[in-house]
Amino acid sequence: MKLNEATAHEILELIRQEKATPQQAFDAVLDQVQAKDDHIRAYVRLFLNENRWDPATARVPIPIGIKDNICIKGEPTTCCSRILGGFKPPYDATVIEKLKKTGAMLVGSTNMDEFAFGSSTENSCYGPTRNPWDPGRVPGGSSGGSAAAVASDQAIWALGSDTGGSIRQPAAFCGVVGLKPTYGRVSRYGLVAFASSLDQIGPIAKDVQDAAMLLGIIAGYDERDSTSADVLVPDYTKALIKDVKGLKIGIPKEYFVAGIDPDVKEAIMAAIEVLRGKGAIFEDVSLPHTEYAIATYYIVATAEASSNLARYDGVQYGLRRQPPQVRKTPLIDMYEETRDLGFGNEAKRRIMLGTYSLSSGYYDDYYLKGLKVRTLIKQDFDRVFEKFDAIITPTAPTTAFKMGEKIADPLSMYLSDVYTISANLSGIPAISIPCGFSKEHLPIGLQILAKPFGEQMLFRIAYTYEQSTPWHKKRPPL
């Protein structure tokens, strides 16, 4: 087995046994990037040597890809947007500091939808990433580059960010494990904000154990992020037990209605049977406000985004453009020209949506109402988790769709996040793990949700399922 095809825990074991060195692991990954990434395009850039890793601190020397919206000191961080062209943060995000301390090996910045706006990684100023399972299909998004890098063995680990499903949906589409932690579990300091009340950084990995290890490294309270939670970080690898006997798991009926691909439904039902066979108890539950989740999300998320993206005005960093002739005033001309050239269509769409719903006269009907419905959606989950240990759903209603299929139809693109959005609105943790393939041999993702700070429950159920099935061992035909 080539080292880049191994999992993190396998590599660590080989290093411990002195059968491999960190450098060999890193080189194997770089070789794969050299060989495959012209085709896959998971990375938008590779890091400078001095920023990659420090052998002196390499306790956990695992090659990792970083989504292009997480700040790394001295490396361009652009969110795959022209407007941040040339921007190099003078500081490391908290998760990067933590990774550097454990000696992780930073490979490069992974592709994404511009500012994480999208579900296909097609909204990137660098062009799309291909799905390793089918180069004509999207890897999902917005963390499509991270998921594709892990799926194609161009990274052992990757960091993604998840605002409405941006880690889980691409993980599902690419056949890897992706976790959105509880809101506040991982510091957002240094994550370029899309929607501050929804964003979380999380791990993308080849199996559940690797995801648990990576979460253990990046999680924890950070005094620089007022929204991070001062909750002790447990040893997540201790939650990797093959036992779900007696666990009560809910199946929300609202998630199995029209729009779901029959192959997906079949795979989820089969997964439920696997877990039932291991002793889990399944019951139908209701999350009655599910149908409002997408509408609520696109009000709350775009409102916050419209404000978060206001800073890209050409004044201090990134792109600046002045039209050849004065139109209004030099300053307003500069703002307009810069933002017109700097942002892609989806970014502009979301800025306009958000600006609209925050405008005077509309605020109460849109933003305020959105916040109220958000509370109702959260209460749906609170009620279920009073009696249930977890909820199981598909990660996405379909498998990976074709490139270009939905890019002209934003509404159908938004619907691909229908199962993932509620976890962000509620702040609860959710994981996507591979649970089979469609007839077209495309990966299908199983989503497990738990109550806030219930990551250990997610790992336990996911691990039990994974260890009973072959899916996580499958590699795409590259």
Add this chain to the structure above:
Amino acid sequence: MMPAMEQRYETVIGLEVHLQFSTQTKIFCGCANVFGQQANSQTCPVCLGLPGALPVLNQKALEYAIKVALALDCRINTLVKFDRKNYYYPDLPKGYQISQYDKPIAQDGHLLVADENGTTKRIGIKRAHLEEDAGKLIHDDQTNSSFVDYNRTGTPLMEIVSEPDLRSAKEAYDYLQALKLTLQYLHVSDCDMEKGSLRCDANVSLRIKGTSSFGTKVEIKNMNSFKAVRAALEFEERRQQEILVSGARVVQETRLWNDAKALTLPMRSKEEAHDYRYFPEPDLVPFVLEESMIASIRCSVPELPRAKYERLRQTYGLSEYDTNIIAADQDIADFFEACAKLYGDTKKIANWLSGPLLQEMNARKVGLKDMRVTPQDFIVLLQKMAENVLSNLAAKETLKYMLDTGKGAVLVIEERGLAQLSDSAALIKIVEDVICQNESVVQSIRAGKESAVGFLVGQAMRQSQGKANPKMIGAIIRNKLLGSSITEAY
């Protein structure tokens, strides 16, 4: 008969005061909160609004805000919540200002404001909230370009909004003075309008006297001193009056005070058409203030100027004039009370504090804390005057040397030989000299022009280099020229 047209109107003014807190660090990051440093030297990813940076509330700024709220008798909103105020300007690096919108930290307070006749009026404080200051634009006319200095970005600000309770420019001025004094007592800001640590905007409208609805208001900005506030408001009052008297309507707008031209001019209307799109700041989690925190801050609020004024007047029987001066500075008031414990003639203490000592402070441009005199020394000085050891003039001289050297009164009097000449023989000698040298004046006194005695006293004082006891000199002259008894005179 109808009153004159302009007397039919009543002025309605509300002030918005922005106060910069003098906390060590900025409101949402650890950068030093200092004035006058090299441009952009006091910045970090947070106050520069760099992508990914997040705000963390400075607890000290919160404490200061609560202190101000308590001093202004406000109701405190125990749910601390911040909002984003969205607008574009190059000095605002995030494209929004973190402020407080629907839950200001303080609401419904008031301040008692006295005019020079001692009449007090209660001015309502509508709200006061915490927010971050913006940066500063620096325009270079030579290259026709603008630069941004972000050092000021993130300085903690408290915006204090009065009710429209002010009825004249003078009243607004008095309110601003009283507010400044109260804020100075709290030690939360240096309250310096020239440095911009205290800034003031005004809303001005006129209405027909006796009506309760408001006229169209005009916002006045760019008033950079107390004098400018008063002048701008007086100007605006007249301007609106003329408009109304002529039958026209006042336009709702923002006007800028031009100090050089002494008038207000309209701001370009484009710059004020704002929809700030306030919404809750998602990067700062709302939290509830502990009652114990408010209680401990309440203990740190000192006796406030108005209360101090009343107490000093009542306890020591001081004049309004002296009390105003003493209560206008906490250090002076403390100094006064320390002196009053040591010496019974509080009137004398007050006179010498508000007179010579204050003059010396002004001349030296320092506060009382930097003056090299203790209450004990100061009392010795006053005692020496009472004992006729020092003349008024010599006492001032002594004080000056005391402040220059830091030495006590007794030592200074001795070293400088400032003790009064009360030795009759020596004084008689001086008077005799003066009489010889001023023949014609002597004649006129003898002829009945008694008022000219003062002139001779002055001459004698000069000859004694200020050391002579002027009362004795006067008595000796009268005795010599008019035959009155010496003892009678003093």
